[in-house]
Amino acid sequence: MRILLILAAALGLAWAQGTLNLYTWTDYIDPSIVRDFEKETGLKVRITYYESNEEMQAKLQAGGVSQFDLVVPSDFIVPVLIKLNLLQPLDKSKLPNLKNLDPKFTNPPYDPGNRYTAGYLWGTVGLMYRTDVFQTPPASWSVLFDPRAQKGAFTFMDSPREMLGIGLRYLGFSVNSTDPAQVKKVIDAMLTAKRSRNFKGFQGGVSATKLLLANQAVAVVVYNQDALRVAEGNPRYGFTIPKEGSTLFIDSMAIPARAPNPEAAHRFINFILDARIGARLAEYQQSATPNAAAKKLLKPALLKNPAIWPSETQMRVLEFILDQGRNNRILDEAWTQVKSR
Known part of the structure; x- marks a missing residue:
């Protein structure tokens, strides 16, 4: 019996060593890049998807920290994951392609010195809309928050910090405000919008774009990547950042603290940081890249x-979401009120 257990453990270890368990956003990587990585390394990639940072964090805390080899968190959630001991430091000796990162992304405030993360893609959150309903791009977030300005069904993003941040910007505040009076105004504004017959719920980026394409909504809050990739070349849809502003994000690659195959994770990170692979990733996702070497290879149409x-x-009214430490609970409680009432 003991011999069988030892053999089973050995087989399990061998399986783990030949597999990369990637936990990432829905539709967030070109399948051909995955196939090329598997071909080059002999590793098998198993992908599991999430649609919000909070979903990913909850999964890691529920045991995923020892099930997944690589995750792709957004900037503001990284300090939380580090404080909860859910990430392990990167072994930079295994990441020679880190040199390809733009210097602006090599010492981010959420992870000084890139101790735990390496940049993947960056972008914005904005409004995707139907051009047959809006002949010109919606100039204000009022098309969601003000019943008098609404032109049909719409959705909010099912992500606390991004959606609360947009509400704060609409009211003239910082996306990172935790001032109780300002947060109360956001709660009231979002609840007013929820009471509209046009409100079609909280949706992840992919599900929201599907509603728009199915003519079940006329405006949805999404990441620019989702909007551009889904509606590429289709004049029926547009994407804009309203005048009040919105949020910026940087998604990065990180290794869970008890990843079964950190060696495979390092190989994948280094593969993505290759200039040619980084350019392919950015073009597939229709996204800005933190990879300076990759940016030089992008097609002119994408760069423009x-x-x-x-x-x-636009950059003057765009803000990165910052971890608020103990004050995160103010925003957590606000989100709970918005979702439950």
Whole structure:
């Protein structure tokens, strides 16, 4: 019996060593990149998907920290994952392609010195809309929050910090405000929008775009990547950042603290950071890349797309979401009120 157990353990270890368990956002990687990685390394990639940072965090805390080899968290959730001991430091000796990152992304405030993370893609959150309903891009978030400005069915993003941040910007506040009076105004504004017959619920980026394409909504809050990839070349749909502003995000690659195959995770991170692979990833996702070497290889049309690379004017009203430490509970409680009432 003991021999059988030893053999089973050995077989399990061998299986784990030949597999990379990737936990990432829905439709967030070109399948051909995965196939090329498998061909080059001999490793098998198993992918599990999530649609919010909070979902990913909950899964890691529920045992996923020892089930997945690689996750792709957004900037603001990284300090939380580190504090909860859910991530392990990167072994940079195994990541020679880290040199390809733009210097702006090599010492991010959420992870000084890239101790735990390496940049994947970056982008914005905005409004995807039907051009047959909006002849010109919606200028204000009022098309969601003000019943008088609504032109049909709409959805909110099912992600606390992004959606609360948009509400705060609409009201003229910072996306990172935890001032109780300002947060109360956001709660009231979102509840007013929820009471509208046009409100069609909280949706992840992929599910929201599907509602729009099925003519079940006229405007949805999504990541620019989802909007651009789904509606590429289709004049019936547009994407815009309303004048009040919105949130910026950087998604990064990180290794869970008890990953079964950290060696495979490092190989995958280094593979993605290759200039050619990084360019393919950005073009597939219709996304901005933190990889300076990859950016040099991008097609001119992508580099000139304002929905991917915000203008200087837009950058002035875009903010990164920051971890608020103990004050996170203020925003958590606000989100609970918005969702439950």
